Amino acid sequence: MAAAFTRLRPAQAADFERNLQGLQDELQGLDARMQLLAQRHPGVTLLASHPVYQYLARRYRMTVRPLTWEPDVYPDSSSWQALQTLLQSQADNWMLWENEPLQQTRDRLAALGVQVVVFTPAMNRSSQGDFMELMLANVERLEAALDSGPGP
16 A cells, blocks of 8 residues: 555655555554463463454464354353363353453453453454554453453
C-alpha cells in the first residue's frame, strides 16, 4: 500500500515510508512478545470459542482446540459435553473468546477450572480502539492468563 500511495503522491513518499516503518516496528514488537510468551509456555493448549485462532497456533506453536460458542448465547448441554470431552484430554484450561462471554457462561467455565481470555481478532472496526491497541490488549491479557497459571 505504501508503494501505491507513493505512486499516487510522490511528494509524500517520506511520510509513507516513515509510517510504514512505524507500523512494521509495532507489529514486530507484538510478534516478539508473543514469541517470548510461547517460549515461556511451550506446547500450551488453548480452547477457543471459535475456529478463528489457527494463526496463533501456527505462528507460536500452540495447540488451539476450537468450539463454536457465541459470547452472547449460553451454551446448550451438548456444547458443555463437548467441552468436558476436551478438558479430559488436556491439562491447560484457558479459553479464548472474541468478546466477553455472558457472566453465566464465565461462571460455569470457572467452576470447571477454565479461565476466560478475551482475544479479539479485530476483524472489524472497533469503538474500543484501533487495531494496534486491540492487539496489544490481547497480548497483555494472554500474557497475564498464561503467566498466572492454569485455571481461574
